[in-house]
Amino acid sequence: MSREEKPQQSVEDSTAHEEGSSVSASGKEQTGKMFFQQYPLPSFFLLLLVIGSLGAIYWQGTREVGSFATVRVSGEDWLRVDVSSVEGLEEYEIVQSFPTGEAYHRLVVGQGEIRIVEANCPDQVCVLQGGAVASGRPVVCLPYQVVITMEQKEEFDAVTG
Amino acid sequence: MQSQDNLKRITRCGLFTAIALTIFIIETRIPPLLPIAGMKMGFSNAVTLYVAYAMGLASAGQVLLARIFLGAIFAGQFSIILYSATGGLCSYLFLVLVRKRTSAKELWFVSPCCAICHNLGQMLVASFLLGRAVVLYFAPYLFLMAVVSGVFVGVITEKLLKREDMLGK
Numbered sequence: 062m063s064r065e066e067k068p069q070q071s072v073e074d075s076t077a078h079e080e081g082s083s084v085s086a087s088g089k090e091q092t093g094k095m096f097f098q099q100y101p102l103p104s105f106f107l108l109l110l111v112i113g114s115l116g117a118i119y120w121q122g123t124r125e126v127g128s129f130a131t132v133r134v135s136g137e138d139w140l141r142v143d144v145s146s147v148e149g150l151e152e153y154e155i156v157q158s159f160p161t162g163e164a165y166h167r168l169v170v171g172q173g174e175i176r177i178v179e180a181n182c183p184d185q186v187c188v189l190q191g192g193a194v195a196s197g198r199p200v201v202c203l204p205y206q207v208v209i210t211m212e213q214k215e216e217f218d219a220v221t222g
Numbered sequence: 223m224q225s226q227d228n229l230k231r232i233t234r235c236g237l238f239t240a241i242a243l244t245i246f247i248i249e250t251r252i253p254p255l256l257p258i259a260g261m262k263m264g265f266s267n268a269v270t271l272y273v274a275y276a277m278g279l280a281s282a283g284q285v286l287l288a289r290i291f292l293g294a295i296f297a298g299q300f301s302i303i304l305y306s307a308t309g310g311l312c313s314y315l316f317l318v319l320v321r322k323r324t325s326a327k328e329l330w331f332v333s334p335c336c337a338i339c340h341n342l343g344q345m346l347v348a349s350f351l352l353g354r355a356v357v358l359y360f361a362p363y364l365f366l367m368a369v370v371s372g373v374f375v376g377v378i379t380e381k382l383l384k385r386e387d388m389l390g391k
Contacts, residue, residue, distance in 0.1 A: 103331040107369050110338075114362035114369075121359065136353035161300050183298055184250070189257035199356045201259035201348075204299045208352045 126197035127213035130175045132168065135206045140168075144195075144211075147171050157205060164205040175209055176200065235273070235281050235288075242269035242289040243296070250297045258363045260305065260344055263371045264337055266293075267313070271333060271379045274317055275326050282317065286310050304351065305344045312343030326383045333379065334372025341368055 128145040131138060134155055142151075150171035157164040166187070167179040174192030177200055187202035193209040200209040246266040254261060266289060274282035290310050294303035313336040324332055341364045349355040 100328070100331065103328075107331070107334060107373070110365055111369055114366045117362035118366075121362075133353060136351060159301070161298075184254065186254055186257055186259055189254065190259070191257070197359070199359050201352070201356060201360070203259045203305060203348060203357075204301045206301075206351055208354065208356050210354065210356050 121198070122196065124197050125195060126211045128173065128195045129212045130170070130193060131210050131212060132175075133206075133208045133210070142170055142175070144170060144173055144175050144193075155207060159205075166202065166205070166207055168209075177202070177207070177209075231277065231281060234277065235285055238269050238273050238281075238285050239288045239292070242266045242285060243292055245269065246289060246293040247296055250293075256363065256367075258360050258367075259357065260341070260348065260360065261364060261367055263367075264340070265371070265375060267333065267336060267340075268375045268379045268382070270314075271317075271329060271336070271375070272382055274321055275329070275379070275383055279318055279321055283314060286314055304347055308347045309340035309344040313337070313340040315339070326380050329380045329383075330373050330376040333376030334369050337368035337372035337375075338365060341365065 128143060130140075130142050130144050132140040132142075132153075132155075134157065139155065140153060147170050150169055153168040153170070155164075155166040155168065163181070165179075165181045166177050169176060169178045174194045176192035177187045177190075180188055180202065182202070182204060184204075187200055187207065190198075190200050193200045193211050195211060197211050199211070200207075202208070243266075245268075249262060249265060255263075269289075270282050270286050273285050287310075290303065290306050294300050294306065316336055316339040317332070320332055320335075341361070345355075345357045345361065345364075348357040
């Protein structure tokens with residue numbers, strides 16, 4: 062298969078060849094190598110997406126959003142708290158009833174973060190996400206629509222006031 | 223003769239739905255690789271792609287629909303059907319657009335694009351339901367996963383399509 066395609070690759074221009082090698086150098090599957098050299102445009106698109114995503118992840122890490130947390134349940138504000146002003150630990154419980162059963166989340170606020178420490182769902186994604194912190198990382202539970210976001214003081218006051 | 227072909231098609235659809243459902247359920251039971259809301263490997267898409275390229279778009283749509291509905295029931299969280307149905311619809315629409323213009327050899331690229339469409343649809347619903355576009359924060363992670371697992375799924379599907387004995391021909 063790859064032996065048959067070799068003459069084609071040598072005919073292709075040098076930019077297409079560079080693309081293929083740079084993609085495989087960034088740790089992709091080796092099985093994809095010959096595809097990348099054969100289709101320069103799609104592989105360029107995928108490469109761009111990977112680089113853009115990595116750049117966005119880096120940018121998110123350098124941001125400083127603020128310490129004002131908003132907890133939303135089913136699209137409505139449930140709790141607003143300045144995480145940095147909490148002394149010790151505060152606990153909250155969210156209990157929702159659905160036709161399929163009850164959804165239970167236990168929140169803990171303190172030490173500059175707010176996190177879900179207990180939930181009765183099977184996947185536990187919200188618990189594993191850790192805390193929502195000042196860099197803006199949210200905590201999201203998709204199945205039961207619980208969201209914790211971090212904001213700056215101005216945005217926070219604008220909504221409350 | 224006509225009805226016999228139809229019978230064959232329905233039987234195969236049922237078989238592929240069972241395979242897709244099995245993969246889907248196993249995937250929901252595996253602890254997530256990264257604690258990112260909405261992140262999945264999406265291996266069950268391999269079945270949808272296989273059916274779309276081996277049996278046609280109509281069969282693929284039926285298998286996808288059955289898998290989404292039954293998957294939501296068997297996964298124990300019926301509310302996830304909103305996310306998986308919208309994501310599935312988006313990736314199916316993309317598949318409808320490109321199916322005629324591509325062959326199995328381009329699956330390595332079609333598959334990640336399907337995954338990205340799935341993610342976009344899912345994020346749209348999540349933003350709507352949660353009342354805020356917080357899930358956009360996870361978009362780069364989801365897109366990275368879409369490319370990695372999408373290419374993997376595409377290559378696997380292409381290899382499966384080469385094996386014609388799978389359909390009993």
